[in-house]
Amino acid sequence: xxxxxxxxxxxxxxxxxxxxxxxxxxxxxxxxxxxxxxxxxxxxxxxxxxxxxxxxxxxxxxxxxxxxxxxxxxxxxxxxxxxxxxxxxxxxxxxxxxxxxxxxxxxxxxxxxxxxxxxxxxxxxxxxxxxxxxxxxxxxxxxxxxxxxxxxxxxxxxxxxxxxxxxxxxxxxxxxxx
Amino acid sequence: xxxxxxxxxxxxxxxxxxxxxxxxxxxxxxxxxxxxxxxxxxxxxxxxxxxxxxxxxxxxxxxxxxxxxxxxxxxxxxxxxxxxxxxxxxxxxxxxxxxxxxxxxxxxxxxxxxxxxxxxxxxxxxxxxxxxxxxxxxxxxxxxxxxxxxxxxxxxxxxxxxxxxxxxxxxxxxxxxxxxxxxxxxxxxxxxxxxxxxxxxxxxxxxxxxxxxxxxxxxxxxxxxxxxxxxxxxxxxxxxxxxxxxxxxxxxxxxxxxxxxxxxxxxxxxxxxxxxxxxxxxxxxxxxxxxxxxxxxxxxxxxxxxxxxxxxxxxxxxxxxxxxxxxxxxxxxxxxxx
Numbered sequence: 001x002x003x004x005x006x007x008x009x010x011x012x013x014x015x016x017x018x019x020x021x022x023x024x025x026x027x028x029x030x031x032x033x034x035x036x037x038x039x040x041x042x043x044x045x046x047x048x049x050x051x052x053x054x055x056x057x058x059x060x061x062x063x064x065x066x067x068x069x070x071x072x073x074x075x076x077x078x079x080x081x082x083x084x085x086x087x088x089x090x091x092x093x094x095x096x097x098x099x100x101x102x103x104x105x106x107x108x109x110x111x112x113x114x115x116x117x118x119x120x121x122x123x124x125x126x127x128x129x130x131x132x133x134x135x136x137x138x139x140x141x142x143x144x145x146x147x148x149x150x151x152x153x154x155x156x157x158x159x160x161x162x163x164x165x166x167x168x169x170x171x172x173x174x175x176x177x178x
Numbered sequence: 179x180x181x182x183x184x185x186x187x188x189x190x191x192x193x194x195x196x197x198x199x200x201x202x203x204x205x206x207x208x209x210x211x212x213x214x215x216x217x218x219x220x221x222x223x224x225x226x227x228x229x230x231x232x233x234x235x236x237x238x239x240x241x242x243x244x245x246x247x248x249x250x251x252x253x254x255x256x257x258x259x260x261x262x263x264x265x266x267x268x269x270x271x272x273x274x275x276x277x278x279x280x281x282x283x284x285x286x287x288x289x290x291x292x293x294x295x296x297x298x299x300x301x302x303x304x305x306x307x308x309x310x311x312x313x314x315x316x317x318x319x320x321x322x323x324x325x326x327x328x329x330x331x332x333x334x335x336x337x338x339x340x341x342x343x344x345x346x347x348x349x350x351x352x353x354x355x356x357x358x359x360x361x362x363x364x365x366x367x368x369x370x371x372x373x374x375x376x377x378x379x380x381x382x383x384x385x386x387x388x389x390x391x392x393x394x395x396x397x398x399x400x401x402x403x404x405x406x407x408x409x410x411x412x413x414x415x416x417x418x419x420x421x422x423x424x425x426x427x428x429x430x431x432x433x434x435x436x437x438x439x440x441x442x443x444x445x446x447x448x449x450x451x452x453x454x455x456x457x458x459x460x461x462x463x464x465x466x467x468x469x470x471x472x473x474x475x476x477x478x479x480x481x482x483x484x485x486x487x488x489x490x491x492x493x494x495x496x497x498x499x500x501x502x503x504x505x506x507x508x509x510x511x512x513x514x515x516x
Contacts, residue, residue: 027487027497073494077454078441127438129496157347157365 071139397470418447430511
């Protein structure tokens with residue numbers, strides 16, 4: 001009798017466990033451009049990485065499927081491909097390789113979009129709301145296999161310039177034997 | 179006898195239900211040849227199928243309720259009765275076939291009428307579905323006379339208009355019940371639909387294919403007006419946006435151009451030229467806001483800009499950080515763009 005009740009409880013618990021959906025925060029703290037992240041006072045840093053200032057948003061956005069797909073949409077809408085050509089690079093540097101001139105962490109990419117970089121990358125401060133910059137930064141990381149497969153955007157509806165982001169090899173294990 | 183309150187309640191309920199059959203968005207209140215044809219089909223199919231249903235149910239009930247005759251020998255075949263049974267079955271099958279063929283022919287001829295409307299359409303309007311609004315582009319051989327607007331479609335009354343339907347993201351469906359049936363907007367494919375509004379009037383349309391969180395808030399207004407009024411409207415829409423005329427409007431103009439609005443919206447005559455959001459060149463002259471979600475008033479415009487995600491959660495318009503003065507100024511400027 002007891003085991004039957006236990007079985008019944010398990011049967012209920014399993015479907016209920018599936019009820020939790022990923023949070024979609026469409027109404028973020030309305031901060032524009034500046035965000036909560038500090039601005040570095042020096043450009044002198046090893047490997048071009050800015051002094052490590054972590055932001056709570058970094059972890060919130062990095063593995064979130066909704067934010068990644070919104071980032072993909074914004075990448076298209078704001079014409080990032082005009083210079084970065086779907087991540088392959090053109091007038092601007094390629095985004096799908098493992099080379100980062102100004103750092104490959106999400107904070108660095110956020111700062112690159114927000115504040116701009118020498119030789120062409122414009123600043124989008126006050127143009128793109130801060131949360132959208134985080135979404136773009138998270139998507140840019142997924143272009144080089146730096147996003148969890150379970151969250152990265154899947155295939156395009158139109159022409160595919162490269163394999164979809166969730167099919168790219170994982171950057172952390174690429175080229176290494178286990 | 180039933181108490182009179184019950185009867186009154188019944189009558190009120192019936193009145194409520196029937197009131198849904200007319201108005202700006204009803205297929206049963208047709209205002210164009212295509213919709214008239216479709217409404218005729220709806221009524222004919224419904225009435226005929228109701229009659230058939232009543233006949234079938236009545237026959238079954240009669241058979242079930244009939245007293246069974248006791249037969250001395252159940253295995254004996256009664257020739258006259260057998261003949262009658264086969265006659266009934268054959269005539270029922272014949273009647274069914276006749277009804278089906280008749281309905282097929284009716285729908286064929288109705289389709290032929292619908293196809294015939296488009297033979298001499300003078301105006302072509304390209305409607306692109308976006309999550310969750312309609313982009314409306316009036317095609318013209320002369321590039322300077324191509325007009326782009328959003329969510330509100332003006333057409334000349336009494337003239338056939340060709341709609342070229344396409345989608346930018348997911349499948350939507352264009353449905354203005356008083357003027358025509360539904361037709362899908364499919365990514366990577368172009369559908370065309372031709373309709374005519376017989377009389378001037380405002381006909382509401384609605385996306386009729388589930389397209390995401392805000393599918394219900396994706397409406398459009400088709401405004402049919404006499405040719406002269408339509409031409410005047412068209413000429414007015416082709417002009418660039420009005421210059422700001424007061425200090426507040428000027429402040430709004432500057433705040434708009436220096437803020438994040440320009441990443442998605444266009445106001446012709448200013449440097450704002452993005453095409454991912456609705457064109458705002460003449461937004462003050464439209465009747466609704468956010469694809470039919472709100473009436474166009476100054477208060478609603480301010481509410482929409484201040485908190486679009488509270489009004490239409492999931493919409494692609496982000497929440498922005500504007501202080502009260504900036505918000506008021508932007509609203510004053512946009513409202514002046516008649």
